Amino acid sequence: MxxxxxxxxxxxxxxxxxEISRGRTITETDVVTWCMFTGDWFPIHxxxxxxxxxxFGERLAPGLMVMAIAGGLVVPAESVAILAQYGIDRVRYPxxxxxxxxxxxxxxxARLERRDDRxxxxxxxxxxxxQNGRTxxxxxIRVLQACRPEE
Numbered sequence: 533m534x535x536x537x538x539x540x541x542x543x544x545x546x547x548x549x550x551e552i553s554r555g556r557t558i559t560e561t562d563v564v565t566w567c568m569f570t571g572d573w574f575p576i577h578x579x580x581x582x583x584x585x586x587x588f589g590e591r592l593a594p595g596l597m598v599m600a601i602a603g604g605l606v607v608p609a610e611s612v613a614i615l616a617q618y619g620i621d622r623v624r625y626p627x628x629x630x631x632x633x634x635x636x637x638x639x640x641x642a643r644l645e646r647r648d649d650r651x652x653x654x655x656x657x658x659x660x661x662x663q664n665g666r667t668x669x670x671x672x673i674r675v676l677q678a679c680r681p682e683e
Contacts, residue, residue: 542652550640
């Protein structure tokens, strides 16, 4: 299996490096569970009649949920190189994500900034795309990445 982008040490990263994540289908259970845990029962997510009468014609997945799932698709759970999320500088939702859509994330290194001898900040451009290749969420996220340890 090829090395994941965020498994690399900061010193081994290059602006422009990218990967495409595996796919994941957004389910009704995802939306209901998210609404339950967050208290976000906005009717465009939870009310079939309301959403059918909206400009979208059906329920939407909550945007923050889509962004959170994107993180799960691109951040390796057991990476020793990624240390923490440093911040989010931009989030946009140019198209809706519907229940039943399958999303993938194009994860691209947009900028590298050495912080000190042990860490650097990596700016990642996440382009969340549905099964038709349409961008439904775009995020510029910053992560704290470890430099290669000295031997």
